[in-house]
Amino acid sequence: MTAWANGTPCTANLTVLGTAGEFLEAxxxxxFLLKWSSATGEVLxxxxSADRAGGTALEWRPAGGGGSVISWAVxxxxxxxxxxxxxxxIELDEGPWWWGQVVGVDPAGDIDLRGARVRVEFRRLGQSAEDEYLPVFRLQPG
Incomplete structure (x- = not known):
């Protein structure tokens, strides 16, 4: 099993990203990259692998990295x-939903994250310089 640099187990399934190489390099x-449809302008x-019209002309583009928590679990x-x-x-500001770890919140406390604002940051998956960075979301003040 792989672990974050702090020793926390991580079971990330990178194959769901399809063309993960470009995402991980970014x-x-x-x-933070999201897929965009050249034909429809949709953010996916x-x-x-296709937009709502069935088009497959998709490309990775930088996204803002902000969003709001829809649901959460400890x-x-x-x-x-x-x-x-x-x-x-997390509902990203561009529209798609993303699931991920939220940092900057005490998981032992009584938390209500409904609608809370978060911003993406990246953490190295392991301790080696060859290990990839993956997105996590930091709880924003206010």
Whole structure:
């Protein structure tokens, strides 16, 4: 099993991103990409292979990285690391929904993240310089 640099287990499934290479290369540069349809102008989720009209002329473009929490859960840690994490479904400002870890919030506390604003940041998946960066979302003040 892979772990974050702090030892927290990470079970990221990168194959869902399809052309993950370009996404991960951008993440290494702290750039958050989403898929866009050249034909319709739609902003699509990363795993999309076609737009709503069936067009496959999709490209990665930088996104703003902001969003609002739709739903969340506190996930208990697994041995040997018992760190609890907050996982959320986030509606990105561009429209698509994304799920990911929310940082900057105490998972042991009584939390209500409904509508809370978050912003993407990137964390290295492991401790090696060859490990990829993946997006997490930081709770924004206010």
């Amino acid at each position: 993440a290494d540069r702290n750039v 989720e990363p795993q999309a 996930i208990p840690g697994r041995p040997p690391v018992e760190t609890r994490r907050v996982i959320a479904i």
